[in-house]
Amino acid sequence: MSRQEVYSWASLLSNLAFLLVYIVIVFGIPSILEPYSGNVIQVLVVLVIVxxxxxxxxxxxxxxxxxxxxxxxxxQIEAKGFKMGYYIFLVSIITLIGHLFVVNVLEPFADADYLEIMKQLPMHYLVFTMIAGSSAKSIVQLVHYRRGY
Amino acid sequence: MAKTAVSNTIRHLRFHHNEMTQQDLADRVGATRQTINAIEAAKYSPSLELAFRIARVFDLKVEEVFSFQEE
Structure with a gap:
């Protein structure tokens, strides 16, 4: 395994760890894991430190x-990874623009709670896009390293 | 992964140069061992610059190390 491949694995694991932490912060700990809530946070902290x-x-x-x-x-392999990440960002930005347009159109008709949720959504969406784009880059790199390029 | 149209005799040449290892060749041309392995297996076509560097290690011309088979 080359050093760049190790970096790709490390990057992917970092993204997944960040995603887990983010999900727990935003949505809270899933009810099934609530009895172990202290442990889950400890595990996440340990995961990030490791x-x-x-x-x-x-x-x-x-x-x-x-x-x-x-x-x-x-x-060249990194360029392929960046290309995939770029596509994901592009699609995400276009859908986000569509979302903002729809929210603006619906604003006079929708109730306040719904609008509040819709206005908070882009921030979470951008964070997920960042993680998805970065993860996709690492995955594409790993596929090329494993398959041979 | 499909093989590229560029084949080579690097493995053979290494063997006849004191059984040079892939790592030795990689260090001499400024590449990684994995890249040399991919080139030998015809899974990766090197840049012109790297091809020249490899050929120079064996004191040969590029076309004596690499050959192009058009489909």
Whole structure:
């Protein structure tokens, strides 16, 4: 496994950890996990710390070993990952513009609670888009590293 | 993954150059071992610059290391 592939795995795991933390903050802990709520938060905190330590170790180790860790193939694979991330961002932005347009059109007819939810939605949507785009980039890179490129 | 149209004799050449390892060749041309492995397996077509670097390691011309088979 090349170092860039390890970075991709680390990036994907970071995104998933961030997504879990975000879901728990926004929606709260699922009812099925409420008896373990203390443990869930501890696990998430540990997960984030482990991820940060893992990325730090990879980074320090990378500087200590004098070898080529990135070349033209890694750049090309990364470009494919960025391309997929870009498509996801593009589709998300277009749907978000559509959503804002619909909210503006419905504003005179909709009730206040519904409008309040609709106005908060874009922020969560953008956060999910950021995580989805970044995760998609890592997944595309890992697919190319595993399949061979 | 489908093979590229560019084939090569790198594995053979490495063997005849003191059984040079993929890592040795990678270090000499400034690439990763995984890239050399992908090139040898014809899963990745190197850039012209990398192809020249590889050929230079074996003191050969590019066309003596790489060949293009049009479908």
């Amino acid at each position: 991820d940060l330590v893992f990325q730090g170790v990879i980074s320090i180790q990378g500087k200590r070993i004098p070898m080529v860790d990135r070349d033209e193939r890694d750049d």
